[in-house]
Amino acid sequence: MRAREQKPVIEAGSTRSAGVTRARWRSGALRLTAWTAGRLRAAGLERGAATAEYAIAMLGAVGFAGVLVLILRGDEVRQILTDLVRGALTSAP
Numbered sequence: 001m002r003a004r005e006q007k008p009v010i011e012a013g014s015t016r017s018a019g020v021t022r023a024r025w026r027s028g029a030l031r032l033t034a035w036t037a038g039r040l041r042a043a044g045l046e047r048g049a050a051t052a053e054y055a056i057a058m059l060g061a062v063g064f065a066g067v068l069v070l071i072l073r074g075d076e077v078r079q080i081l082t083d084l085v086r087g088a089l090t091s092a093p
Contacts, residue, residue, distance in 0.1 A: 071077055 072081075
């Protein structure tokens with residue numbers, strides 16, 4: 001009876017050179033190296049993504065602040081806020 005030949009474990013997204021023996025591949029060291037290389041390749045595709053997201057959020061916040069300043073400069077809004085503050089300060093229990 002022939003022994004069943006085992007195939008090496010190959011992680012998804014990893015590359016394996018032709019000279020690597022099965023025993024060495026199964027040892028774990030090469031598997032970890034291939035996994036690490038795959039993760040680094042995947043991370044390289046998203047480099048700077050967080051910075052771009054923060055920049056977009058910052059632009060949105062600045063735009064919203066600009067609109068808010070324009071609204072608060074109006075005389076009607078200023079009068080409403082002034083009345084609200086005066087009412088809160090004069091109504092003592």
